[in-house]
Amino acid sequence: MRVFLIDADNLSSPAWVDEAFQALETAEGSLAVRRAYGSAENLKGLADTLRTWAIRPFVNLSLSKNTTDIALAADAMAFACQQPAPAMIVIGSGDADFVPLVVRLRERGIQVVCVSEASKMAPEAVPAYDRVLYVGHAASARRASPSPAPAAAPAKA
Template identity: 80%
Template structure:
């Protein structure tokens, strides 16, 4: 005996249900039990198909939760417990919620087939079924699954009259382990000898920047400051007075409180 239970809230197109019934009867044989579960609105949309194929409608209870899945699963298990049990139960839905039901039915030796629109088929539910029949805008495609001794899904048989696609359980390929290669950054070695550090605050550096000081005459501090700034010996906001005060034995500032002039004091042995 073959049982076809339609989740009309999922498989709701009359054309798809017609297509499924035609293919199933042609490939599997007569379908003894035909039932459709769903809301009143969806079942109304299938009214002509239900009448044509003598499918019994089961309307959902008007509750806050959708009762379609539970109603369908309850009837499927009731059929599975009958003696004799159905040889095949077809579930008209791609919903992954039916996977536990499918597993229990298969454990009882019942072949379980899924009918679904390809876009509504849950990918994690595909390999739970013995066969998946896709219907919809394209020509129906059925996929058979058989189990080898090790319990691994292997390719199925192609039936005449169907466009059949066989699938195998995807085998995870181990990615080739690449031996880690350590890239050693090449450090550029500077072979040039470090340049001699010039003390910009030394007496010789100051005299080289302001040669007028060498004569030992008084020089306006502002003129000296300008020359020192231009020669980059003195920073933009640096104090000229502090620079000369670093060498009190070589430079004299006047007046003492607010100096405005500077002169170089020649000392024997000093530049």
């Protein structure tokens, strides 16, 4: 099973979500679970896209920062504890806040992919993921892999 959980407060453009689904389904096959988490306003802006891709919306309470991130993380861990666990969880957000979640999912043997618009991707989060798929603005379906460690400087003689 493959799961796509979208932080609609971050991955909020209908074009980006469409691009992500097209790229993911071409590369990975069908996404069984499709959820979008966010404020009522952001989910309303994605209404047509949610309907087109049969994405289940989850409106979060407008309490303070991170309510969307926490709701998404709680559901991701619930999926990770299912038997059998998903083979892949895709997180539609470039927030560095998700790195602890990504690490825990990978420890459970789940492949974790990030989908983000390039300007919203936290550079320090890239190495945590198995793969990053950039969407939008000329980054169309570009994949990033963690940067290799810099080569050691040659010793001076």
